[in-house]
Amino acid sequence: MSLVSVLPARYADVVEIARRMRNMDAEEIWPVTIARTAETLALGAVAGEGYKFVALYGAVPVATWGASPTRPGVVSVWMFSTDQWQKVALTVTRHIRKELIPFLISDGCVRAECWSHSGHHVAHKWLGILGAVKEASVEDYGINRVPYHCFSWTRSRLEREGLFNVCWPNGSENSIHASNAPTATSARGSTNQG
Numbered sequence: 001m002s003l004v005s006v007l008p009a010r011y012a013d014v015v016e017i018a019r020r021m022r023n024m025d026a027e028e029i030w031p032v033t034i035a036r037t038a039e040t041l042a043l044g045a046v047a048g049e050g051y052k053f054v055a056l057y058g059a060v061p062v063a064t065w066g067a068s069p070t071r072p073g074v075v076s077v078w079m080f081s082t083d084q085w086q087k088v089a090l091t092v093t094r095h096i097r098k099e100l101i102p103f104l105i106s107d108g109c110v111r112a113e114c115w116s117h118s119g120h121h122v123a124h125k126w127l128g129i130l131g132a133v134k135e136a137s138v139e140d141y142g143i144n145r146v147p148y149h150c151f152s153w154t155r156s157r158l159e160r161e162g163l164f165n166v167c168w169p170n171g172s173e174n175s176i177h178a179s180n181a182p183t184a185t186s187a188r189g190s191t192n193q194g
Helices: 011-019 023-032 038-046 085-106 121-129 155-160
Strands: 004-008 051-057 060-071 074-081 111-117 133-138 148-154
Touching: 004 085, 011 038, 011 051, 011 060, 011 074, 023 074, 023 111, 023 121, 051 085, 060 085, 074 085, 085 121, 111 121, 121 133, 121 148, 148 155
Parallel strands: 074 111
Antiparallel strands: 004 051, 051 060, 060 074, 111 148, 133 148
């Protein structure tokens, strides 16, 4: 049995992760958010529409991630973790690839995007593993005035590259409806073996 579990995000877990956030994530997040404390960051992460999760290692909250709508059919994806990231990385990666991305597609999402600090090379590599493409770089993105990169997943790109059906569990678009699709307000969680 795995020590890693994935659950719907709760404020208590997210605030604990925010208080112990790894330095790379802090350097990326604090300059581009209106939140000024771990408490307000956690509140913003769990409030509102979207899909939000936490990964626990045993009983310890280690990482949180989600997808929040910004426009019709468009979501902003995000993630931050503690220095224990490596203990949950495989499980989180599998959850995003096998559950979250297929659910976003079935929910009508046509674009998911993530903005990342130009120096956060670990995040850039991980986003590539998740299938995101770096499509833009901008300067002065936030008060730290450093470049940020936009990584994205688009339905058109998946269709052009013949990857659209690869994103569905068991290769079937209909299988997502039979599974426990993630919900923003769902009380049930899923446990992924890492």
